Amino acid sequence: MEKYLYFRTQATIGDDDAAGDSAMYPLSSLTGMVPTADDTLAIHFKPIIAVQADGQDGAVVNNDKVIVTLSSNNTHKDVIERLAKLFAGSRDSFISVADDK
Numbered sequence: 001m002e003k004y005l006y007f008r009t010q011a012t013i014g015d016d017d018a019a020g021d022s023a024m025y026p027l028s029s030l031t032g033m034v035p036t037a038d039d040t041l042a043i044h045f046k047p048i049i050a051v052q053a054d055g056q057d058g059a060v061v062n063n064d065k066v067i068v069t070l071s072s073n074n075t076h077k078d079v080i081e082r083l084a085k086l087f088a089g090s091r092d093s094f095i096s097v098a099d100d101k
Contacts, residue, residue, distance in 0.1 A: 001093050003027040007066045008099045023048075023066060027087055027095075031063060033080050038073040041080070042066070043097075068098050 008022045029046040036042045045064045053059035070079055086095065 003087065003090060003092070004094055005030070006094060006096045006099065008101065010100060013101065025064070033083070035076040036067065039070045041068045041070060041076055043068060066098070
């Protein structure tokens with residue numbers, strides 16, 4: 001069974017109506033996580049809408065990323081480890097990773 005990761009940036013459900021307010025990716029499209037600042041972590045995915053490279057058959061030149069703000073500075077490793085354990089151990093197909101509600 002495929003697992004799906006959910007992210008939401010809007011606190012009010014009525015405002016959750018634009019691109020970038022919510023996203024869901026299959027776990028299988030996760031390509032990696034990297035720190036981007038003391039308090040942010042970028043989670044990268046294969047793109048939902050792939051942009052093809054010029055002259056390269058099938059080459060994709062973009063990826064999707066979700067930026068997560070950490071509650072404590074410089075805790076990237078701890079967050080990555082917790083997420084990896086959550087992804088591996090969850091029996092649910094829907095995993096809410098970040099939800100600002």
